Amino acid sequence: MLRYIGRRLLHLISILIGITFLSFGMMRLAGGDPVTYLYENAGAAVSQEVVDRTKAEYGLDDPFLVQYGRWAAGMLNGDMGTSYVSHRDVYDTFVSKLPATLALTAVSVLLTAALAVPLGILAAVRQGKLPDLLVRLFSFVGTSLPGFALAVLLIYVFCIRLQLLPTIATADLGRSIVLPALTLAIPMTAKYARQIRAAVLEELGKDYVAAARARGIPGRAIVGRSVLRASLLSIVTLLALSIGSLLGGTTIVETIFMWDGVGKMAVDAIDMRDYPIIQAYVAWMAVIYVAVNLVSDILCWYLDPQAREGGGPS
Amino acid sequence: MSLIRRRRDRAHARLILFSILLALLLAAALFARSLCPLDPNVQDLSIVRQAPSAAHWLGTDRFGRDVFSRVLAGSTVSIYAALALTAVTAVTGTAIGLLCGWLGGWLDTVLMRLSDLFLAFPTLVFALAVAGVLGGGIHNAVIALAAISWPKFARLARSLTIAQREAPYLMAARLAGCSPAGLLLRHVLPNILGQILVAAVLDLSTMMMELAGLSFLGLGVKPPMAEWGSMIDDGRSLLQTAPWMVLAPVGAVFLTVTVFSLFGDALRDVMDPRRQTS
Numbered sequence: 001m002l003r004y005i006g007r008r009l010l011h012l013i014s015i016l017i018g019i020t021f022l023s024f025g026m027m028r029l030a031g032g033d034p035v036t037y038l039y040e041n042a043g044a045a046v047s048q049e050v051v052d053r054t055k056a057e058y059g060l061d062d063p064f065l066v067q068y069g070r071w072a073a074g075m076l077n078g079d080m081g082t083s084y085v086s087h088r089d090v091y092d093t094f095v096s097k098l099p100a101t102l103a104l105t106a107v108s109v110l111l112t113a114a115l116a117v118p119l120g121i122l123a124a125v126r127q128g129k130l131p132d133l134l135v136r137l138f139s140f141v142g143t144s145l146p147g148f149a150l151a152v153l154l155i156y157v158f159c160i161r162l163q164l165l166p167t168i169a170t171a172d173l174g175r176s177i178v179l180p181a182l183t184l185a186i187p188m189t190a191k192y193a194r195q196i197r198a199a200v201l202e203e204l205g206k207d208y209v210a211a212a213r214a215r216g217i218p219g220r221a222i223v224g225r226s227v228l229r230a231s232l233l234s235i236v237t238l239l240a241l242s243i244g245s246l247l248g249g250t251t252i253v254e255t256i257f258m259w260d261g262v263g264k265m266a267v268d269a270i271d272m273r274d275y276p277i278i279q280a281y282v283a284w285m286a287v288i289y290v291a292v293n294l295v296s297d298i299l300c301w302y303l304d305p306q307a308r309e310g311g312g313p314s
Numbered sequence: 315m316s317l318i319r320r321r322r323d324r325a326h327a328r329l330i331l332f333s334i335l336l337a338l339l340l341a342a343a344l345f346a347r348s349l350c351p352l353d354p355n356v357q358d359l360s361i362v363r364q365a366p367s368a369a370h371w372l373g374t375d376r377f378g379r380d381v382f383s384r385v386l387a388g389s390t391v392s393i394y395a396a397l398a399l400t401a402v403t404a405v406t407g408t409a410i411g412l413l414c415g416w417l418g419g420w421l422d423t424v425l426m427r428l429s430d431l432f433l434a435f436p437t438l439v440f441a442l443a444v445a446g447v448l449g450g451g452i453h454n455a456v457i458a459l460a461a462i463s464w465p466k467f468a469r470l471a472r473s474l475t476i477a478q479r480e481a482p483y484l485m486a487a488r489l490a491g492c493s494p495a496g497l498l499l500r501h502v503l504p505n506i507l508g509q510i511l512v513a514a515v516l517d518l519s520t521m522m523m524e525l526a527g528l529s530f531l532g533l534g535v536k537p538p539m540a541e542w543g544s545m546i547d548d549g550r551s552l553l554q555t556a557p558w559m560v561l562a563p564v565g566a567v568f569l570t571v572t573v574f575s576l577f578g579d580a581l582r583d584v585m586d587p588r589r590q591t592s
Contacts, residue, residue: 018431026447144571146523148530148543149564152550156561160554248438252527256550266439267531270446278443285439 020072023283027275081276101261108184115189120196142190151183168258180257199234203227240296325583332577343389352380354387363556373558388540396522404514407467415475429465445533455528474506516578519571
């Protein structure tokens with residue numbers, strides 16, 4: 001177990017270096033000089049001397065690798081530069097907006113699990129019957145709409161036609177989170193209900209299920225005790241894999257619903273060419289994604305007795 | 315056997331049906347400008363935000379432009395940009411995967427580590443940043459999404475190539491004096507192309523939705539050009555008074571993605587009847 005985690009951590013370090021290097025380098029390659037942007041955003045025209053002095057002040061005339069090293073270290077000690085637009089500390093801005101995004105992500109994942117697992121099992125147990133057909137229809141429609149189109153449709157139905165929920169985030173967080181979370185959860189539910197259905201169907205076709213049936217154990221107990229547990233592994237993997245699309249999806253959903261998280265912050269920053277914010281956002285999102293995948297891999301390895309006995313996945 | 319054959323016949327019938335639908339869609343997108351009943355870019359401020367009628371089938375937008383014509387004109391960009399994106403991604407990824415799988419060694423290690431790195435970024439987060447840095451526009455949106463999507467195809471092509479490397483027919487070809495480039499391009503590539511094509515077609519709808527997402531955020535086409543993602547963004551503030559401005563492009567996206575994915579499913583079932591969608 002420890003050796004497996006150790007190997008994964010080693011791999012993780014090389015990935016982290018790559019992620020930060022790419023995030024940092026991308027913004028530098030973008031062309032354009034940060035100091036010029038800084039003064040352009042402030043609406044001031046300045047002489048070359050002032051530009052040079054400001055560059056020295058921010059350490060922008062150091063070699064690229066030195067700048068990268070300082071920035072990457074800043075990820076750890078909380079100094080990732082200053083926004084070109086608001087002139088506020090990038091790290092503080094990011095940290096202050098992260099909880100909103102994490103809350104939205106967590107609610108969406110829980111909602112997905114709460115919807116997809118029962119729907120998938122229902123469809124598998126009633127294969128070919130009406131519930132199965134309805135779940136499959138829902139799966140199909142849910143995966144054929146991009147997130148932003150779904151968001152707009154939900155707003156049209158729930159806010160304008162039925163007037164049940166607020167269009168944009170208000171002080172009433174409980175009601176405000178419903179539509180953003182649904183927008184993120186519906187496509188995932190659609191996708192995973194189908195895969196959970198397939199996983200459960202495969203499990204139901206195995207010999208031990210037939211044996212349990214022959215012994216007179218009621219179907220409900222077989223599904224509840226054995227089949228569900230065996231399918232748990234694929235469900236955990238699926239949910240972890242969904243974090244990537246979820247984190248990307250929050251940019252669009254937060255922008256639409258005015259949810260004040262890091263996704264909306266990034267979209268606003270791109271409009272303003274506020275590179276320090278974009279850099280920090282891209283790097284941190286990748287780090288979070290990698291961390292979630294690592295945890296889920298370890299969790300799966302722990303849940304899967306075969307892999308545990310065999311010494312772990314390679 | 316007969317079960318498999320019956321499935322294959324049904325899959326063939328489905329493939330023919332969805333091929334026809336896809337061809338119609340592509341033709342409509344190709345000739346969109348000449349099919350438009352009205353000019354999609356002409357503004358007429360005397361008829362702004364009119365509900366659907368006989369004169370304007372899907373109503374008019376905030377500048378009095380005909381929504382039906384704009385949805386039709388938008389199909390050209392929305393559909394062909396997605397096709398171009400998928401083609402660029404699949405070709406680049408396959409070329410890299412073929413080389414890595416065939417040559418192995420340090421080139422393989424370096425490129426696969428690089429693909430690990432790109433796979434560590436959430437797709438849209440990365441594409442958003444790259445498109446933003448490059449300054450928006452549909453070309454930059456395509457570049458941004460291709461830059462993050464190639465590892466999928468590189469990994470697929472690599473594993474398929476490795477599986478072929480020791481195949482008897484390749485040894486025979488080698489003994490017959492075939493050059494390495496000839497082996498790779500005339501023997502390995504044709505053998506793995508089918509599976510890559512299926513993967514590319516199945517990816518088409520995802521690519522289209524991601525591209526539309528970037529357009530929706532203002533990183534795709536520039537106004538006044540019609541494109542579905544940006545039309546939905548444009549109409550969203552008028553959802554209360556002119557919902558057709560949004561519902562029409564949403565319907566168009568849904569229809570196109572549906573045809574793409576049904577075609578992809580049918581193609582996969584024909585190529586590999588054992589792996590059926592049940």
